[in-house]
Amino acid sequence: MAGDDVSIHGSWASRWVFILAATGSAVGLGSIWKFPYMTGVYGGGAFVVMFLLFIALLGVPVMVAETLIGRRARLSPANALKALAVHTGHGGKWSWAAFAGMVTALLILSFYSVVGGWSLDYILGVGAGNFQGIDGEKAGGYFAAMVDDPWRMILWHSAFMLLSAGVIARGVVAGLERSLRIMMPLLFVLLLILLGYSLTTGHFMDGVRFMFHLDPSRLMDGLLPAMGHAFFSLSVGIGSILIYGAYMPKQTSITGTVMAVALLDTFVSLLAGLALFPIVFAAGLNAGEGPGLMFVTLPLAFGNVAFGQLIGVVFFVLVAVAAWSSAISLLEPMVAYLVERTRFSRLWVTSALAFGCWFVGLGTVFSFNIWKEAKFFVTDGGAFQLYQWGAAGGLDLFGVIDFFTSRIMLPLGALTFVVFASWVMGRDAVRDELAMRNATLFAVTFFLMRYVAPLGILIVFAAQLFK
Numbered sequence: 149m150a151g152d153d154v155s156i157h158g159s160w161a162s163r164w165v166f167i168l169a170a171t172g173s174a175v176g177l178g179s180i181w182k183f184p185y186m187t188g189v190y191g192g193g194a195f196v197v198m199f200l201l202f203i204a205l206l207g208v209p210v211m212v213a214e215t216l217i218g219r220r221a222r223l224s225p226a227n228a229l230k231a232l233a234v235h236t237g238h239g240g241k242w243s244w245a246a247f248a249g250m251v252t253a254l255l256i257l258s259f260y261s262v263v264g265g266w267s268l269d270y271i272l273g274v275g276a277g278n279f280q281g282i283d284g285e286k287a288g289g290y291f292a293a294m295v296d297d298p299w300r301m302i303l304w305h306s307a308f309m310l311l312s313a314g315v316i317a318r319g320v321v322a323g324l325e326r327s328l329r330i331m332m333p334l335l336f337v338l339l340l341i342l343l344g345y346s347l348t349t350g351h352f353m354d355g356v357r358f359m360f361h362l363d364p365s366r367l368m369d370g371l372l373p374a375m376g377h378a379f380f381s382l383s384v385g386i387g388s389i390l391i392y393g394a395y396m397p398k399q400t401s402i403t404g405t406v407m408a409v410a411l412l413d414t415f416v417s418l419l420a421g422l423a424l425f426p427i428v429f430a431a432g433l434n435a436g437e438g439p440g441l442m443f444v445t446l447p448l449a450f451g452n453v454a455f456g457q458l459i460g461v462v463f464f465v466l467v468a469v470a471a472w473s474s475a476i477s478l479l480e481p482m483v484a485y486l487v488e489r490t491r492f493s494r495l496w497v498t499s500a501l502a503f504g505c506w507f508v509g510l511g512t513v514f515s516f517n518i519w520k521e522a523k524f525f526v527t528d529g530g531a532f533q534l535y536q537w538g539a540a541g542g543l544d545l546f547g548v549i550d551f552f553t554s555r556i557m558l559p560l561g562a563l564t565f566v567v568f569a570s571w572v573m574g575r576d577a578v579r580d581e582l583a584m585r586n587a588t589l590f591a592v593t594f595f596l597m598r599y600v601a602p603l604g605i606l607i608v609f610a611a612q613l614f615k
């Protein structure tokens with residue numbers, strides 16, 4: 149178990165492949181689609197500042213914890229927790245946390261695939277020239293028409309799920325490495341091109357002000373959402389990074405690598421925000437528009453720049469690839485576990501799980517059209533109601549799944565992993581696995597893992613409950 153470089157799942161060829169895969173997992177719709185729209189909904193600067201703080205103080209320590217658990221055990225999340233707990237004289241019950249993580253992953257993938265499908269739809273939309281010379285109203289109309297049509301969404305949702313499952317069925321290492329080496333750098337370049345466009349809108353500073361001006365009155369609103377999104381964005385809390393850590397070569401520095409991935413991920417989020425908001429303000433769009441924000445804003449850029457049609461197609465291809473490499477990391481922990489525990493083949497296991505996610509994803513598809521009026525947790529107008537058709541407030545089904553996964557399950561999963569590493573495995577095991585040369589740096593890292601991250605998560609939960 150601990151220490152050897154071979155596992156039944158294979159190993160990354162080098163440290164770079166781990167960085168590539170973990171960045172592929174972290175950078176995805178969370179950075180490009182979700183971060184900007186949440187920033188818009190939760191008040192700009194207040195959300196961004198808390199998000200950055202949570203990434204540094206909670207997200208990174210949890211990511212270090214997950215990676216080191218994975219590399220020490222070289223097993224899928226549930227079996228890793230069990231093996232290491234038993235190894236240190238604790239009960240095997242810890243593996244339940246990993247099962248909860250698998251359910252969370254399944255739920256996240258269900259809506260992730262729907263939004264990944266939107267980017268596939270947009271590849272064709274831009275390619276066909278639909279966005280040439282488009283204005284804000286038409287861009288909004290295009291998005292509304294897409295989400296109004298359940299069949300169109302189901303088609304792209306299915307295509308996205310098939311593409312992701314196809315790679316996993318063949319084995320992650322080969323499939324990921326080949327595609328990500330080219331795609332990830334290209335994504336950066338295209339985001340920079342978009343940033344260049346937003347500099348020409350005349351509203352660049354409005355965007356910057358919106359993203360970094362801290363309005364203290366909005367701090368509490370976005371507290372739990374910012375924490376949940378920090379975990380979502382780094383892919384921690386469900387075992388995705390753990391399973392990638394399980395494929396990591398022994399001599400690689402965990403902390404250095406994790407820092408690189410976290411920085412890249414945060415950089416992409418900020419870049420996406422800085423590219424989007426100036427366009428939003430220049431076109432007089434609503435920054436708090438919600439999930440449609442990126443899909444309404446970017447067509448304006450592509451419709452109004454030279455070579456916009458070509459750049460737009462490439463951009464949405466890259467968004468789809470970024471989403472696809474994250475989707476893979478959502479499925480992989482479950483697939484690895486079932487391959488370890490059952491006699492079913494990788495192909496069979498992947499197909500069954502992908503079908504399950506696809507089916508649950510129909511709930512998200514319908515949230516935007518035929519079930520639009522189905523609202524849960526309605527508090528408007530006094531009394532609380534679990535469900536009401538046509539209520540003004542409350543959450544639609546997509547909102548419920550998002551709330552449950554990002555705001556409850558990911559933080560709980562993160563808490564479990566970081567407590568497991570720092571308290572159950574203990575200081576010596578962590579020191580051994582991190583192998584940091586600088587003793588002070590190790591002390592700081594361990595302090596963050598042992599005290600700051602767990603307490604931070606609990607305090608945010610408590611603040612939310614009693615606000």
Ligand code: PFF
Nearest residue numbers: 174176177178380381383388
């Ligand atoms: N980090 C991904 C993103 O930001 O798009 C989403 C994600 C992947 C979340 C894997 C959680 C996860 F385990």
